Amino acid sequence: MNVLVIIALFTFFTVMVTTLTLLYTPIHDYILPSEQQADVIDKQEVLRITDKIIELENKSKANEIYINNLRAIISGKVPMPQVSNTNNQFTSSVDLDKVDLAPSKDDLQLREEVEREEMFSVNGSTSGGGDSGNLLFTPLKGIVTSGYNTDENHLAIDIAAQEGEAIKSVAAGTVIFADWTPDTGYVAVLQHANGMLSIYKHNLTIYKKMGDVVKKGEVISAVGNTGELTTGPHLHFELWIDGIPVDPQQYIVF
Numbered sequence: 001m002n003v004l005v006i007i008a009l010f011t012f013f014t015v016m017v018t019t020l021t022l023l024y025t026p027i028h029d030y031i032l033p034s035e036q037q038a039d040v041i042d043k044q045e046v047l048r049i050t051d052k053i054i055e056l057e058n059k060s061k062a063n064e065i066y067i068n069n070l071r072a073i074i075s076g077k078v079p080m081p082q083v084s085n086t087n088n089q090f091t092s093s094v095d096l097d098k099v100d101l102a103p104s105k106d107d108l109q110l111r112e113e114v115e116r117e118e119m120f121s122v123n124g125s126t127s128g129g130g131d132s133g134n135l136l137f138t139p140l141k142g143i144v145t146s147g148y149n150t151d152e153n154h155l156a157i158d159i160a161a162q163e164g165e166a167i168k169s170v171a172a173g174t175v176i177f178a179d180w181t182p183d184t185g186y187v188a189v190l191q192h193a194n195g196m197l198s199i200y201k202h203n204l205t206i207y208k209k210m211g212d213v214v215k216k217g218e219v220i221s222a223v224g225n226t227g228e229l230t231t232g233p234h235l236h237f238e239l240w241i242d243g244i245p246v247d248p249q250q251y252i253v254f
Contacts, residue, residue, distance in 0.1 A: 070176070073189075073238070074181060074199065137168060137169065137171065137217045137252075138170075139167050139168050139198070139235065140166075140237070140254075141161070142161035142165075142254070143159065144157055144160075145159070145160045147247075148248065148249065156199075156236050156248070157237055157247075158234050158235070158237075159234055160233065161223045162233065163225060163233035164223060166219045167203065167222060168217050168218060168219055169215070169220050170192075171192045172214065172215050172216045174190065174191050175220070178206045178208055179210075180226075182228060183227050184202055184226075184227040185201065185202045185230065186202070186203035186205060186221065186224060188200045194241070195241060195242040197238075198239055199237070200220065201235070201236035202235065202236050203222060203223070203226065204226065205224065206220065206221045223235055239251060
């Protein structure tokens with residue numbers, strides 16, 4: 001009986017000491033957080049979730065703006081951007097009709113030589129795959145029937161060729177759009193480095209799908225006559241840099 005009484009007293013004493021220690025020492029905060037601490041933790045979690053929601057909303061708005069701009073570019077409804085004159089650095093806009101943008105004979109010869117080197121490097125080089133150099137690959141060899149003309153809002157060039165002929169990517173990039181549109185038929189849009197977009201319209205078919213990564217000179221589609229805004233088999237090719245349309249003939253020898 002004495003042994004049992006001692007054991008009982010020792011157990012009771014141990015339980016009491018443990019309970020008092022948990023209730024009235026800092027150990028309590030580590031094992032059993034107080035209501036205030038739980039409140040603080042909940043508020044911190046709420047703030048973290050709120051910041052995450054705001055971040056996601058900003059990303060969603062940015063993506064929505066990007067998609068809307070891309071849709072406008074694909075539909076051909078984007079007007080030429082105007083140069084801002086807020087800093088009073090320009091007194092008038094440049095009249096493109098008075099500027100000679102045509103390349104010289106020597107320039108054309110140099111471009112052709114470089115293009116031949118690029119084509120050999122892309123198609124037959126044994127030094128490794130991937131993009132070779134910074135020059136753009138010619139997407140299609142054919143007859144340029146309509147050039148880049150801002151006055152007519154034709155922000156592209158039209159290249160006539162035989163239906164079914166292969167169309168190639170001007171540079172390494174990712175397919176961000178590959179689908180049918182009523183006006184321009186099958187359209188492929190590629191995103192390249194340095195903020196460059198290349199757009200290929202009126203295709204007979206598209207061999208790539210959204211998300212595919214392509215190399216420079218890789219076949220992506222075939223010449224067609226699809227869509228309402230076409231009068232024969234051709235490629236309607238657009239080149240955009242940092243959201244601004246540029247004349248493809250200033251960058252590529254066709």
